[in-house]
Amino acid sequence: MSTAKKQIHLAAHFPGVNSTTIWSDPASGSQIDFSSFEHFAATAERGKLDFLFLAEGLRLREHKGEIHDLDVVGRPDTLTVLAAVAAITEHLGVVGTINTTFNEPFELARQLASLELVSGGRSGWNIVTSNDAFTGENFRRGGFLGNPDRYTRAAEFVDVATALWQGAGVEHHGEFFDVVGPLSVPVSPQGKPVILQAGVSDEGRDLAARYADAIFSPFADLAKGREFYADIQERLARFGRAPDSLKILPGASFVLGDTEREATERYDYERRAQVSAATAIRTVEAVWGRDLSEYDPDGPLPSIDLVVDEDITAGRAKTHRDSRGTAQQWLDRAEAEGLTLREAVITQQSRGVLVGTPEQVADRIDEFVQTEASDGFILVPSITPSGLDEFVDKVIPLLQERGSFRTDYEGATLRENLFAH
Template sequence: MTIRKRMHLAAHFPGVNNTTVWSDPRAGSQIDFSSFEHLARVAERGLFDFFFLAEGLRLREHKGRLHDLDVVGRPESVTVLNALAAVTERLGLAATVNATFNEPYELARRLASLDHLSGGRAAWNVVTSSDAFTGENFRRGGYLDRADRYTRAAEFVATAREIWDSWTPDGTPRPFSHHGRHFSVSGTFDVPRSPQGHPVVIQAGDSEEGREFAASAADVIFTRHGTLEAGRAFYADVKGRLAAYGRRPEELKIMPGVTFVLGDTAAEAQEKADVIREQQVSPQTAILTLEQVWGRDLSAYDPDGPLPDVDPDPQGRQTQGRVPLGDPFAVAAKWRALSEAKGLSIRQTVIEATGRQSFIGTPRQVAARMEEFVTEEAADGFILVPHLTPGGLDDFVERVVPLLQERGAFRTEYSGSTLRDHLGLPLPVWKG
């Protein structure tokens, strides 16, 4: 009898990205608690491992004005998850919190509190920033060089773990003391050890530094590799780094962020996907995206016309608070080649070049394709990013999850109560 490898699933609350469709009549509030609650309850009904919240520390700007695709008024992530802990029972609760503009003791305390209130279901998605624009919101400012982001983040995670480990497994508090390059802290922690030892650590980053950081310190890595080939290469690379840190492959779960579109037939699903992409990239969004690459004001260009014949301005910065799409000359050359080969307009080029729809087809086709990624070691599971708030996950849970269960590729019930139980992660070894 063949034993299938079971996948892990998580739900990403949509928002600050090029995936969300704001104009759909079914789209709801991005900030009302009812929206967070709906998506979380659906994810738990689908037996997902965790609910994932992204977060930004400053509203992005484009040409000096608020970015049209940003969310104004989004509540702070850990606060939302504490509220969700009261309306869910098993679902993991993952908060994105920046390691550049926070401090270890304060954050360790907030996350340990969430871990206790939820019965051991907390996770921390560690992100970094070297952006001086974001840093203007903080006393320290954006002084960190890009190369220092991960050294601070690695020490931050290590310090937080030292603080969590200052309580013994039998419930005895002991003083902690850490003195390093970025942090010098000591004292006694006031939150006992949680049911899962300490929160699960998630890391999002595909750079060389990010991969090494994930191999050394993360329990889950959130990636963007949408193709089977790219996923297998990334999976082998990151898993291959674990031994250097005394870790086994199963101690790090690789979960790419993916989208999905379902239809009763493959043709219907593709038609829906095409419509969604047009909704995601309006004419205005197409020009805005192009300006991020070209570093120039391109508002005079027709989104239904050809790409600009001028070169990018590498010193130009139209958007603040958003990660650049890459080397502007390389991206522009790639987009020009795509446009010329297929006769695409600006909007059509942006739609095709920035598309993130990973799984398109009937529920049975999507279930089979997802299982293939896991079986072929391109992923351990997926973080689903729906295009609608808050009901974008409903169809997947109703139509795809039962098929994954039928195939033996996904759980039929929760076997434990903590997030580490769901992910099959061992309890952290106490290092008191």
């Protein structure tokens, strides 16, 4: 007797706030014009994807005291863009990252409840926390919260928002918030927005297992994905939740080719295009903590003796805590593999990428889902706004033919579509 295949869930991350975007490619379009969001959303809905995802930066990143011009500068507000996208789509979910550290639960609950209404129950909220005092300077509370406090604040934040979304009066007096409801917005078609969470620390995993409907995970490696999947299942049981009550969706970019060789060659081009000479130097400067503009990006990495462990990049989470230790690891790998400065950065910044023919990429996605390494993927194209087109045209039909991906939307709300299978 055959067993029905586990269904794949796919979403799309509008690129830009990451190191994946290839700004220099002739096909690259605007990160700001609404026509880009419109094209991207139309493609995602044509492919029957679950939702469109937007990241958010609350302050422009700075490097050596100046605006970091290799990143998005001036992207419109997330909730405003999502409301506009909801107006031009019928089934596609609209999900945005909104910070719990620098917002207030009553105001955000009202904004998300409004997005729920105008979208017909297709909204989602990606919960993130921040310990970035540079960002906090622009908010009333400002300052800095360490890990335990920011996750405690996040949990209380979600508890308050959830109570408000239920439509009853709220009389909350907690460690971080004093809130008296109710909201002035009716209960939405799906009850409350779908909740996503993206942190993978121990505290982040517990927060997800307690509250989230989906996790935006970084584990696009099969073995690590299975380990993470199993860990989350154990945590779900600890919080009294069913195994199928949370979807795990790693972020992954993709590179397609008519042959495996063509895909590999295209991948090599994209990796170099993503890390320009200027990007390479600034990335190394952030680790070494000093100006290195006189160094050749196609030459060797600077000596470990030059590391001063200063924060010269602000507005973005540090990817390392031990600057000298990180620099030494980079130097050791560069020496062992004969890498230049730029090649070392390319190697260090490599993330989960699905590379191959459409058939090979479809095989890989199906393997992840059928062997419980994930429930699908959040796709991160390298080109805006047309980078998703090829995937929808070439890979989605193959997944549909295999019976692992929907041929049409099952429900009217994002939650119904996310949990249809």
